[in-house]
Amino acid sequence: MKTAYLGPEGSYSSLAARKLCPTAEYLPRKSFYAAVSCVLACEADCAVLPVENTLQGAVAQNLDLLYASAELFAVKEYLLQIDHRLIFRRGVNLSRIERVFSHEQAILQCGKFLSENLPQAKIVYTDSTAESLSVMQKETDAGIVGAHMAREGYELSAENIADEKKNFTHFLLVKRGEEHLPVHSGRVYFAASCPHEPGALLKMLQILAVYDLNMTKIESRPKKDSPGEYNFFIEFEGDIAANGVRAALSRLQEYTKNFKLLGCY
DSSP, rough: OOEEEEETTOOOHHHHHHHHTTTOOEHHHHSSHHHHHHHHSSSSEEEEEEEEEEEEEHHHHHHHHHHHHHEEEEEEEEEEEEEEEEEEETOOGGGGEEEEEHHHHHHHHHHHHHHHOTTOOOEEEEESTTTTTHHHTTEEEEEEEEOOOOOOOEEEEOOOSSSSSSSSEEEEEEEEGGSSSSSSHHHHHEEOOOSSTTTTHHHHHHHHHTTTEEEEEEEEEETSSSTEEEOOOEEEOTTSSSHHHHHHHHHHHHEEEEEEEEEOO
């Protein structure tokens, strides 16, 4: 099985890929879009996407990617604990650091540390945390990488530098085709927009309540082609094979607009 993910080797996505698909052939890509494109073009069997972080919330780009394709479905999940470390040349004092490289999400998650300890440093975004190692050329360069990314001649900070040490990212394994959905599940994930009427969101959520289904997540994303309208991404506990879950999904599809089953796992 070929599994695409945001590379290079050593990125957090690569760690999640190895947990979700331990025996796969791995295909690192330069972007999440490229990873998904591999699946849609049948160049990969699946892709690994982060969809939520406990510090920064939803990974909006990947929610949009999952929703945009009618053929793409999430079939498995993994919760990865994130451990951000500052990496820099051995012996260099932090006061000399001029540039810090890393993925935007990592930079945002370490904002307090950077502000307090490296206020002089210029922030430079990279495609992934692991890529920062390949662009650190000067003695005064530093990066934010995972604790697993040791490198000869460099030091890792002794502690996790994230604003919150209990930091987790929720990853989904996505495949092309509804036939890959599991027969049974613990959670179901869908997206939809509401009719433009008073209490529409409440009415949508009441469908879950009627069938005694516990909502575990809700996010909203603006519709790109309709200013003032939103798509809601909702996850709830339930077995996709259960009659009550099937009935609830049917009622949701009838009441809402632009309904899409995103997956179950």
